[in-house]
Amino acid sequence: MYNPKIIIDLIADNIRKTRNPFGIPKSMINNWWTETPVRPEGDTLLFTGLMYQFTPYIEKTTHYLERYEDTKLADYMQYSKYIPKFIAGTVLALMTPGKEKKKADTIVRNIVNILAKSNVEFYYKPELDDYSGILLYDLGDQEGFVRHAEFVAAKLKRAGVRKIITVDPHTTYALKVLYPKYIGESFEVKTYFELISLRSKNGGARVTLHDPCFYGRYLEMSDVPRKVLANLEIECVEVINSEQATNCCGGPAESVSPKLSKEVLDRRVEELQSAGQPIIAMCPICLGNLKKSGTDVEDLSSLIARSI
Amino acid sequence: MTLVNPEFAEELERFGVNTALDCFNCGTCAAICPLIYEHFPRKMIRYIQVGARDRLLENDKELWRCLHCGLCTYTCPREADPGELILGLKRFIVSNWRRS
Numbered sequence: 081m082y083n084p085k086i087i088i089d090l091i092a093d094n095i096r097k098t099r100n101p102f103g104i105p106k107s108m109i110n111n112w113w114t115e116t117p118v119r120p121e122g123d124t125l126l127f128t129g130l131m132y133q134f135t136p137y138i139e140k141t142t143h144y145l146e147r148y149e150d151t152k153l154a155d156y157m158q159y160s161k162y163i164p165k166f167i168a169g170t171v172l173a174l175m176t177p178g179k180e181k182k183k184a185d186t187i188v189r190n191i192v193n194i195l196a197k198s199n200v201e202f203y204y205k206p207e208l209d210d211y212s213g214i215l216l217y218d219l220g221d222q223e224g225f226v227r228h229a230e231f232v233a234a235k236l237k238r239a240g241v242r243k244i245i246t247v248d249p250h251t252t253y254a255l256k257v258l259y260p261k262y263i264g265e266s267f268e269v270k271t272y273f274e275l276i277s278l279r280s281k282n283g284g285a286r287v288t289l290h291d292p293c294f295y296g297r298y299l300e301m302s303d304v305p306r307k308v309l310a311n312l313e314i315e316c317v318e319v320i321n322s323e324q325a326t327n328c329c330g331g332p333a334e335s336v337s338p339k340l341s342k343e344v345l346d347r348r349v350e351e352l353q354s355a356g357q358p359i360i361a362m363c364p365i366c367l368g369n370l371k372k373s374g375t376d377v378e379d380l381s382s383l384i385a386r387s388i
Numbered sequence: 389m390t391l392v393n394p395e396f397a398e399e400l401e402r403f404g405v406n407t408a409l410d411c412f413n414c415g416t417c418a419a420i421c422p423l424i425y426e427h428f429p430r431k432m433i434r435y436i437q438v439g440a441r442d443r444l445l446e447n448d449k450e451l452w453r454c455l456h457c458g459l460c461t462y463t464c465p466r467e468a469d470p471g472e473l474i475l476g477l478k479r480f481i482v483s484n485w486r487r488s
Contacts, residue, residue, distance in 0.1 A: 084452035085485050218456050220478025222403075223486075293457045328422050328457035336452045344422045344455065 081337040082149060084219070091215060091335070092224045099228070100130065100211045102137050105170065109133050112185035113206055116192055122203030124243040125236070126195075129212045129251030131364045132187045136180035138334070138368050146338040187364075190385040191247050191272050197388055198276040202245055208236060212254035218332060226262055229254070233265035243268045245275065247381075249294035249363045256299070271295075273362075273380065274304055278388050279311050286315045287383065288355040290348070290370065291326035292363035300324060305362060305380055312387045317355040327351060331365035341369065349373045393439035400436060403483065405476035408436040410468040417460035417470040423453055429460055429470045432477060448481045 094103040102109075110133050118126070195202060213228035236244075244267045246252040256269040289305060296302045302323035306316050321327040330344030352359050353375060361367040362380040370377040393399075397408055411433050418430040432451065435444040454474045461471040 081449065081453070084449055087452075088482060218475075219452070220475060220482045222479045222482070293455075293459075297458045297462055324462060325459075328455045328459070330422070330455065332455045332457070333453065340423075340453055347422070 081340070082145065082335075083155070084336050086155075087335050088219050088221055091219065092221050095211070095213060095216060095224065095228055099231070100134070101215055102134065102141065104137065106130075106206075106210075108170070109137070110206055110209060112188045113204055116189050118192060118204040119201075120203055120205060122201055124200075124202045124245055125208060125239075125241045126192070126202045126204045126247075127236075127244045127251065127255070128188055128209055128247050129254070130209065131211075131248040131251055132184050133181075134211075135184045135364045135368045136176045138365070139180065139372075140176045142334045142338055142341075145335065146342075149338050184364075187379050187381055188247065190379075190381040194276055194278070194381060194384050194388070195245070195272055198278055200245070200275045205239070208239055208241065210235070212251045214250045214254040214258070215335075217254070217258060222262075225258075229259055229263045229265075233259055233263055236267065237265065241267065244270075246271045249292045249299065250365065253294045253298055271301075271304075273308050273384075274301070276308060276384070277311075278308070278384070280387050281313055284313060285383075285387070286317050286357045287360045288317050288319055288352055288357045289322065289360050289362070289380075290329065290352055290366055290377075291322055292361070292366050293326060293328055295362060296322070296326040297324050302326075308384065312384065314383070314387060317357045319351050319355045321351055329361075329366045329369045331363075331369035334369065342372070345369055345373055349375050391442060393441050396439035396441045397436055400476060400480055403476045403479040405436065405473050405480070407468045408433055408473055410466050411437065411464075411470070411473075412466055413437075414465060416463050416465060420459045420463045422455055422457060422459070426450070426453070429454065429474050433468070433470060433473055436473070436477070444477070445481075445484075451478050451481060454478075 091101045094101050110130055210232045213225050216225035244255060246269060252269060252271045255267055260266040291302045309316055327348050328344055329348050330341040333341040359375055359377040360380050360383055361370055361377055367379050413430060413434060415430050418427050421428050451474060458471045461469050464470055
């Protein structure tokens with residue numbers, strides 16, 4: 081296990097200085113929109129929260145964390161905060177394979193296409209799309225979270241944003257529950273699959289959904305993706321511990337203890353594999369972590385996009 | 389020897405820890421928690437209840453093994469919100485680190 085103080089200080093410092101946990105310039109992370117036609121003005125803002133775009137960097141970072149956990153080198157991590165963010169972030173960005181970045185961008189593009197095919201009107205402005213700060217909240221750095229959330233919300237309010245479409249459970253929970261509770265700022269927040277109304281007879285597939293803790297338990301919305309898949313004639317084969325009683329994939333522990341994360345992951349994968357069907361994730365953290373097990377897993381948006 | 393501090397639960401309230409005394413230590417949370425072998429989070433909640441501030445500080449890093457998955461809160465028969473209690477303890481510890 082890493083010293084949580086070192087990890088929290090590093091992440092908090094990165095977020096304070098660069099507005100994201102990795103210290104990577106946003107221009108290197110968020111590029112999916114450059115090759116995708118999206119309206120720049122409108123009534124409802126698509127707010128990705130950058131979580132899917134982070135997945136290749138999470139994978140790269142946890143690869144090194146796994147390697148040095150419980151070794152003498154682990155304590156040297158505390159000195160990494162002295163490396164200028166621009167250098168550390170750029171090096172991490174350059175070390176991360178372009179293929180993985182493209183895969184992450186494809187997920188966001190799929191979501192955009194799904195919304196467009198459902199005739200949902202929305203607009204996108206990359207300058208308004210920021211990380212929600214939820215990792216600081218989860219790690220207990222409440223002051224850091226509040227400070228960052230105030231920055232994000234103030235920018236949205238200045239731009240006149242009232243309605244937001246999110247794409248992942250962590251950002252959805254942050255904007256829907258934490259921002260009103262801790263900084264007194266409210267938006268009308270819907271996640272993308274609440275808005276889609278697609279039917280298809282091309283389905284016939286059978287899958288197993290892994291409900292993320294935030295969608296399944298905290299936001300109690302597990303019925304929504306199941307209805308979406310039923311409309312596409314895709315059958316969900318349930319496993320023990322699903323919906324509100326879903327089991328964690330272990331992802332949240334990966335920054336502090338990759339060993340613990342893997343232990344929890346192995347147990348969850350065993351449960352999910354018991355159904356004998358391809359596994360569908362709907363959270364970037366779950367998706368990245370489940371992939372580490374080598375199991376057959378893809379994002380909900382990829383399945384929907386392929387079925388319509 | 390561990391000193392107990394009856395005011396400890398009060399001290400924690402400003403970090404959002406305000407349901408610890410609702411817990412009757414049944415252990416449902418420890419049984420459902422993915423950290424199955426560590427008696428977590430029940431042990432930490434007991435530390436709050438008896439005011440074992442020093443014991444908690446000695447074991448503070450263990451709090452970050454919590455995945456914040458919410459299964460304990462979902463199953464708690466007393467609605468004592470153990471998940472939020474652990475998050476509140478993390479806030480308390482981070483605040484202590486920053487002050488020291």
